[in-house]
Amino acid sequence: MQREKDFQQAVIDLARFMGWRVYHTRPALTRRGRWLTPIQGDAGFPDLVLCRPPRLILAELKRVGGKLSPAQRGWLDALQKCAGVECYLWTPSDWEAIIDTLRR
Numbered sequence: 001m002q003r004e005k006d007f008q009q010a011v012i013d014l015a016r017f018m019g020w021r022v023y024h025t026r027p028a029l030t031r032r033g034r035w036l037t038p039i040q041g042d043a044g045f046p047d048l049v050l051c052r053p054p055r056l057i058l059a060e061l062k063r064v065g066g067k068l069s070p071a072q073r074g075w076l077d078a079l080q081k082c083a084g085v086e087c088y089l090w091t092p093s094d095w096e097a098i099i100d101t102l103r104r
Contacts, residue, residue: 002092004063008047011061011090011098015050018102020057023049044071046079046087050102057086057101064091 008024015022024047050057058079060072068076068089079087090098 002063004061004066007063007092008061011048011059014099015048015102019052020102021051023051042071042075044069044073044075046072046075055086055104056084057088059088059090062089062091064093066091 012022012024025045046058046060048057048059048061050059060068060076062068076087076089079085086101088094088101
């Protein structure tokens, strides 16, 4: 089974290859040994922001069988209602669709 981290890197590599600008906030290891993503605002924001004008994509990535948290579902639901924003939930099984989406 592919790890979510490896899947994410594959999507980032593909997006960059296809000319997209990529933003991802990586978690940081605290002094107490916990991994936290430093944010200010509401948790659950999608993993990737991809920009290749005139398109803007926000993508939440999950390993096969991975589940969305309520906070992640809330962000995806809100973002899908925004004009001009493409919002996706991608898993490794969506690879061909990801290629097609980024190729457009």
